[in-house]
Amino acid sequence: MRILVIGAGEVGSSIAGSLADAHEIVVLDVDGDRVDSLTFEHDVLAIQGDGTSLDDLEAAEAASADVVIASTDEDETNLAACATVKTVTDAFTIARVEQPSFLRTWQRSRGVFGVDFMVCTDLLTAQAIVRIVGLPTARDVDPFANGLVQMAEFEVSAESPLAGQTVAEADTFDALTFAALVRDEEVVLPRGDTVIEPNDQIIVIGRPDSVEAFAGAVSPEAETDVEDVVVVGGSTTAYQVTRLLEERGLSPTLIEQDEARARELAEALPDTTVLQHDATDRDFLEREHIGDADFVVSMLDSDEKNLLVALLAKRVGAARTVAVVDNPQYVPLFQTVGVDVAVNPREVTAEDITRFTRERQAENVAIIEPEKAEVLEVEVGPESVLVGRPIREAVADLPAGFVIGAITRDGQFVTPRGDTVVEPNDHVVALVTNEAHDEVADQL
Known part of the structure; x- marks a missing residue:
């Protein structure tokens, strides 16, 4: 498939890198330095040009693209690019926006702006944070099979009872599969005798x-x-997080320093307690008992402030913290110095766009480790290598790097075991490494 990516910033570069192995990727960006950098980093054709210019789109051969992804940092530019693309091709267009108002307009009239699919950074980030709050010790959570199956990622601390156990010893859950370990940025497919080490990240797939x-x-x-959640900041994303928490039946607290914005949020969020104050004031945090919170989510306008608030919250006693990090290079730093989970909105957006592009072959996809592995959901047809055979026999005919984590059949969860026989129309949720992906996808 030929994919044109407009915008070579963090989101566009991540998308291009994730898709380059399986597709022909062309990237168009106005910044010549970005174009040169991308050419050296990934196996893509990078061209300097404006995605809203017909001449530049023709130079990038947009008319021959199957999919066009507009991922610049300007909402209006992305919408204009998609509209312009539609004048020269019927390619499937995907636009990234930050403002939820554009998403609401598009949802009311699909196809408006020349956009076939739209992703909203603010809403995606909020949803990712709320999923983590819903499963407090997880670093990442993704639903599959209409919520019947869940994939989650956990970090094993040195104090965890699982540290030093084998997978066979730790596997005491009927409806759960240990799909992978991430160790030193490498994906390890565990066996029963694999020892779980401190700092391993465990990927499990199972019934919620x-x-x-x-x-x-x-x-x-x-x-x-989790009952007591504190959201720090009055941004659009913070509002979305708080609104989603209210929808889950929680009554969060929101801290916003600007008086007018605090009043506006108090009116829009009826089940939320809004406090107007500077959240970097430790005395204020102690006075308002922020240390009793189950979760503190820091969403201010700078990475430095978010780091400070998260660390102060931990210092006064908050159980867990989430910080929004604008610079993706800071994510491991935040987590190293004590922030429990760091969320980068651009990474979340890039993953979702990549996920949707790959979902054209699968029902659902979650990226586990960039360019290393993914969890995918596939509805198997009668010709699938899995159908009519015990799993242990069918998997033997597939390349190494494939683990079935869960099966759903007629809306019911089925725990996969070696003697489980897969039937036509079953939904299979499996982890597959990038090396095995193409061959596995062809046979499923």
């Missing part, structure tokens, strides 16, 4: 109640029943 029980086993001392 089993995943929740496993979360308690990873960190028995952690509070899993």
Whole structure:
């Protein structure tokens, strides 16, 4: 498939790198330095030009593209680019926007702006944060099969009871599969005798109640029943997080320094307590008992402020912290110095666009480790290599790098075991490494 990516910033570059192995990728950007950098980093054709210019689109051979992804940092530019693209091709267009108002307009009239699919950075970031709040000890959570299956990623601390156990010893959950370990940025497909080491990240796939029980086993001392959530900041994304928390039946607290914005948020969020103050004031945090919070989500306008608030919240006693990080290079730093989860909105957006592009072959996809592995959901047809055979026999005919994590059949969860027989129209949720992806996808 030929994919044209407009914009070579962090989002566009990440998308291009994720898709380059399987597709022909062309990237168009007005910044010559970005174009040169991308040419050296990935196997793509990078061209300097404006995605809203017909001449530049023709130079990039947009008319021959199957998919066009507009991912610059300007909403209006992305919408204009998609509209312009539609004058020269019927390619499927995807636009990235930050303002939810554009998303609401598009949802009311699909295809408006010349956009076939739209992703909203603010809403995607909010949804990712709320999923993490819903499973407190997880670093990442993704639903599959209409919520019947959950994939979650957990970090094993040196104090965790799982550290030093084999996978066979730790695997005491009926509806759960240990799909992979991420160790030193490498994906390891575990066997029964694989020893779980401190700092490993464990990828599990299973029924949501089993995943929740496993979360308690990873960190028995952690509070899993989240009730008290504090959101710091009054941005659009912070509003979306708080609104989604209200929809889950919670009554969060929101801290915003600007008086007018605090009043506006108080009116828009009826089940939220809005406090107008500077959240970097430790005395204020102690006075308002922020240390009693199950979660503090820091969403201010700078990475430095978010780091400070998250660390102050931990210092006064908050159980867990999430910080929004604008610079993706800071994500590992935040987590190293004590922030429990760091979320980069551009990475979340790039993953979702990449996910949607790959979903044209699968029902759902979650990227586990960039360019290393993914979890995918596939509805198997009668010709699939899995159908009518015990899993242990069918998997033997597939390349190494493939693990079935869950099966759903007629809306019911089926725990995959070696003697489980897959039937036509089953939904299979599996982890597959990038090396095995193409061959596995062809046979499923």
